[in-house]
Amino acid sequence: MAIDEQQPDGRDLTFAERYFTQPAPVREMPEHSRDPRVALSVLESEMLLDGDPAKNLATFVTTYMEPEARYVIENNLHRNWIDHAEYPRTAEIANRCVRMLHHLFHGVHCPEVPGTATAGSSEAVMLGALAMKWRWKNAREKAGKPVDKPNLVYGADVHVVWDKFCRYFDVEPRQVNLPRGRYTVGPDDLAPQIDENTIGVVAVVGTTFTGECDDVAGIDAMLRHLASTRGLDVPMHVDAASGGFVFPFSHPEFEWDFRLDTVKSINVSGHKFGLVYPGVGWLVFRDENQLPEQLVFYEDYLGERDATFTLNFSGSSAFILAQYYNFVRYGRQGYASLVRAMDRNSDALTERLAAEDALELVGGEPRLPLVIARVRSDEDFTGTDLVAELAQRRAWMVPAYQLPPDNDDQQIIRILVKVNQSRELADALADDISASIADLRRRAAGHHVHKRVHRGHGY
Numbered sequence: 188m189a190i191d192e193q194q195p196d197g198r199d200l201t202f203a204e205r206y207f208t209q210p211a212p213v214r215e216m217p218e219h220s221r222d223p224r225v226a227l228s229v230l231e232s233e234m235l236l237d238g239d240p241a242k243n244l245a246t247f248v249t250t251y252m253e254p255e256a257r258y259v260i261e262n263n264l265h266r267n268w269i270d271h272a273e274y275p276r277t278a279e280i281a282n283r284c285v286r287m288l289h290h291l292f293h294g295v296h297c298p299e300v301p302g303t304a305t306a307g308s309s310e311a312v313m314l315g316a317l318a319m320k321w322r323w324k325n326a327r328e329k330a331g332k333p334v335d336k337p338n339l340v341y342g343a344d345v346h347v348v349w350d351k352f353c354r355y356f357d358v359e360p361r362q363v364n365l366p367r368g369r370y371t372v373g374p375d376d377l378a379p380q381i382d383e384n385t386i387g388v389v390a391v392v393g394t395t396f397t398g399e400c401d402d403v404a405g406i407d408a409m410l411r412h413l414a415s416t417r418g419l420d421v422p423m424h425v426d427a428a429s430g431g432f433v434f435p436f437s438h439p440e441f442e443w444d445f446r447l448d449t450v451k452s453i454n455v456s457g458h459k460f461g462l463v464y465p466g467v468g469w470l471v472f473r474d475e476n477q478l479p480e481q482l483v484f485y486e487d488y489l490g491e492r493d494a495t496f497t498l499n500f501s502g503s504s505a506f507i508l509a510q511y512y513n514f515v516r517y518g519r520q521g522y523a524s525l526v527r528a529m530d531r532n533s534d535a536l537t538e539r540l541a542a543e544d545a546l547e548l549v550g551g552e553p554r555l556p557l558v559i560a561r562v563r564s565d566e567d568f569t570g571t572d573l574v575a576e577l578a579q580r581r582a583w584m585v586p587a588y589q590l591p592p593d594n595d596d597q598q599i600i601r602i603l604v605k606v607n608q609s610r611e612l613a614d615a616l617a618d619d620i621s622a623s624i625a626d627l628r629r630r631a632a633g634h635h636v637h638k639r640v641h642r643g644h645g646y
């Protein structure tokens with residue numbers, strides 16, 4: 188240690204005096220070492236300034252795992268998933284997860300592994316969309332047609348990753364605005380945009396805006412019609428980042444997956460309703476024909492050929508292994524039970540909020556376990572005011588945001604109800620929303636409102 192424990196005058200320096208009186212290093216790496224406890228304290232004291240993930244009702248991403256699952260993660264953080272030669276069992280376990288998802292999404296028997304683990308749905312989306320682009324290019328070249336103007340067709344209810352894909356990989360985004368008063372798209376919205384340069388169509392199952400689903404079956408019927416009447420063979424990719432681990436359990440009859448002929452690939456986030464901490468995602472293909480050779484890289488090891496297709500290279504196995512742990516631990520019945528629990532608490536919260544005359548509930552079924560509400564336009568406060576009040580009251584993190592065009596004059600608030608949002612917490616949140624509305628109304632009416640005293644961390 189290069190740091191003096193004593194001042195020149197012989198006075199002892201406590202930990203507090205030596206470090207807690209110093210600003211944290213922000214620009215240059217410190218010259219000298221500190222002992223682990225000091226470094227940990229520097230970091231942990233600062234993390235207190237961030238929100239508590241347990242109160243983050245804005246995120247779809249998992250904020251709670253059981254102790255055994257955390258143990259799996261802790262014990263495998265040092266295992267690099269991409270080292271298939273050294274960790275063949277881990278690679279096999281990732282493949283099992285892909286097969287189980289293929290089966291969950293009603294894929295028919297498929298001898299090879301039709302997909303891959305990814306860092307999240309974003310990487311899975313990029314790879315799924317690249318596969319569509321290569322398949323389109325290969326078919327066009329075979330037919331002697333130009334390949335310089337690929338486009339991708341989707342609604343304005345998609346996640347921003349789809350715009351990102353189009354820009355990064357030079358594909359024209361044909362984004363269709365949502366009709367007024369609707370928050371998803373269907374065949375009639377998308378069909379006019381499709382032509383021979385369309386590499387594919389995207390449908391969202393569980394949108395980030397309202398948790399609802401595009402009309403996947405309608406889009407499938409439209410694509411089949413296009414194939415039979417105009418000879419256009421356009422595949423559909425389903426972005427089921429959230430919905431892929433919800434609807435197979437909550438709405439098993441809802442056909443959005445490989446039961447539909449034109450659905451060729453699906454992405455799902457393991458770290459959303461797959462109930463694993465970030466980051467793990469999955470890309471699953473309908474069959475091997477959907478994976479163009481150009482995406483696959485071969486490596487030889489131990490006399491065997493290993494094929495990978497990922498954008499990422501190194502990454503911890505911990506979250507992939509935790510996904511398999513969850514599959515073994517919960518099984519289909521367990522996931523179904525957890526989804527039912529989330530839906531019940533989400534229904535209970537919906538009922539409480541429906542009773543608030545300042546709010547209007549938004550969205551239909553089927554949808555993810557969440558509540559979407561809008562502050563009525565005749566109130567003298569906005570959704571932004573309400574979420575600020577909730578943050579102040581008990582540090583709840585709730586987002587207020589605009590819907591996509593043509594509904595972008597509407598602001599809504601979105602409350603996720605995840606596995607750690609127990610009924611007690613959902614009720615406490617509903618109480619806080621009621622009290623916040625009452626305060627905001629009183630304040631708007633010009634009355635003096637007693638300022639709340641902040642106690643500790645506000646828990």
Ligand SMILES: *Cc1c(COP(=O)(O)O)cnc(C)c1O
Nearest residue numbers: 307308309346395426428429456
């Ligand atoms: C979250 C989300 C994504 C991005 O997924 P990550 O796993 O965060 O990379 C893409 N699409 C939808 C519909 C999402 O909800």
